[in-house]
Amino acid sequence: MNDILPEEAELWEAFEASARRWTRAYGYRAIRTPILERTELFVRSIGEATDIVEKEMYTFVDELNGESLTLRPEGTAACVRAVIEHNLLYAGPQRLWYWGPMFRHERPQKGRYRQFYQVGVEALGFPGPDIDAEHLIMCARLWRDLELEDVTLQINTLGSPEARKRYRARLVSYLEQNRLALDADSRRRLETNPLRVLDSKNPELQPLLESAPQLTDDLDEESAARFEVLQSSLRAADVVFAVNPRLVRGLDYYNGAVYEWVTDRLGAQGTICAGGRYDGLVEQIGGKPAPACGFAMGVERLLALMKARPQSAAALDVYVVHQGEAADRVAEPLAERLRDRGLTVVLHCGGGTFKAQMKKADASGARVAVIVGDDEARAQEVSVKPLRATAAQARVALDQAFDVIRQYVNG
Numbered sequence: 001m002n003d004i005l006p007e008e009a010e011l012w013e014a015f016e017a018s019a020r021r022w023t024r025a026y027g028y029r030a031i032r033t034p035i036l037e038r039t040e041l042f043v044r045s046i047g048e049a050t051d052i053v054e055k056e057m058y059t060f061v062d063e064l065n066g067e068s069l070t071l072r073p074e075g076t077a078a079c080v081r082a083v084i085e086h087n088l089l090y091a092g093p094q095r096l097w098y099w100g101p102m103f104r105h106e107r108p109q110k111g112r113y114r115q116f117y118q119v120g121v122e123a124l125g126f127p128g129p130d131i132d133a134e135h136l137i138m139c140a141r142l143w144r145d146l147e148l149e150d151v152t153l154q155i156n157t158l159g160s161p162e163a164r165k166r167y168r169a170r171l172v173s174y175l176e177q178n179r180l181a182l183d184a185d186s187r188r189r190l191e192t193n194p195l196r197v198l199d200s201k202n203p204e205l206q207p208l209l210e211s212a213p214q215l216t217d218d219l220d221e222e223s224a225a226r227f228e229v230l231q232s233s234l235r236a237a238d239v240v241f242a243v244n245p246r247l248v249r250g251l252d253y254y255n256g257a258v259y260e261w262v263t264d265r266l267g268a269q270g271t272i273c274a275g276g277r278y279d280g281l282v283e284q285i286g287g288k289p290a291p292a293c294g295f296a297m298g299v300e301r302l303l304a305l306m307k308a309r310p311q312s313a314a315a316l317d318v319y320v321v322h323q324g325e326a327a328d329r330v331a332e333p334l335a336e337r338l339r340d341r342g343l344t345v346v347l348h349c350g351g352g353t354f355k356a357q358m359k360k361a362d363a364s365g366a367r368v369a370v371i372v373g374d375d376e377a378r379a380q381e382v383s384v385k386p387l388r389a390t391a392a393q394a395r396v397a398l399d400q401a402f403d404v405i406r407q408y409v410n411g
Contacts, residue, residue: 093125122294133233273297324374
């Protein structure tokens with residue numbers, strides 16, 4: 001679990017603001033759930049034989065009542081639980097989104113922490129496949145807004161429960177014939193959740209998995225038709241994708257369309273966003289049957305990609321440098337007036353020579369330094385020095401300062 005320091009926090013805040021604008025543009029409303037839930041919720045929804053439940057959850061017994069509680073490892077189950085508990089579907093289908101920390105006891109590595117943040121989007125009560133297409137089109141728009149490159153989409157369909165049952169039998173037969181070639185983790189999954197073997201990242205197993213039976217061969221007509229509608233919608237929206245028949249996702253509640261957005265810029269942790277349809281989950285955890293789908297993205301991984309972009313312009317507009325009693329009386333109200341006009345302003349604090357203050361102004365990343373000495377203060381003037389342009393320093397009247405500063409801020 002890691003700290004988010006001030007320099008990083010600015011990027012976090014910028015991304016969160018983008019996420020709020022983005023979800024609002026598609027009509028999604030915010031929902032916030034507790035970080036602590038009953039353990040049973042995740043066992044029933046995610047699946048008892050998944051890595052998350054078996055190895056990664058932070059679970060403990062509440063000493064006051066003997067109840068088993070878990071720090072949420074993902075957001076969908078908690079969101080669905082809240083929708084059921086508060087009867088939100090009685091008002092009609094729901095478009096919801098959330099932002100917050102999740103917890104998994106994993107081996108920390110680049111872009112993966114034991115406390116990590118997700119932005120999740122859930123749509124409940126929509127039978128699709130138009131809503132599935134909307135989610136993927138939403139993601140494509142966000143990547144454009146964030147100017148992220150080398151992010152690609154992989155999609156698949158898990159079909160109906162009957163189709164998966166037929167496919168499971170064929171897959172188990174194939175894997176049993178090749179049991180000796182499987183690693184220990186895959187042999188364990190073969191006994192508990194055979195489809196997860198397809199998700200193995202072991203490079204030695206890839207030739208074996210490439211030759212495995214494909215789920216698409218067992219699809220029922222309705223599932224195949226829905227999947228084709230989804231692909232047609234993506235093509236119409238110019239969303240580039242590839243069908244990956246081995247894409248199964250790691251949580252038991254998925255059915256129908258599933259997908260992952262991946263990049264090769266983050267090493268082994270290449271998935272930055274993933275999701276799909278989970279039509280049986282609402283009924284599974286106690287609600288009336290309702291279709292549902294959604295996705296979640298790892299914020300740390302997205303920010304790692306954002307940091308790799310060409311550096312954007314400075315976020316700070318003005319650094320106010322001041323020295324002397326008369327200058328101090330002018331500098332603070334001047335900074336407030338500039339903020340009132342929409343500029344971001346740092347007022348130097350802690351004293352120091354003009355030279356020392358100018359070094360801090362330059363290091364701050366501000367576009368402009370506004371310099372106030374006692375001579376300027378008595379004359380009701382300030383000096384404006386561009387820090388990111390070659391223009392000369394100019395001394396101007398206080399009431400003209402904003403217009404001059406704005407020229408340099410707007411570049």
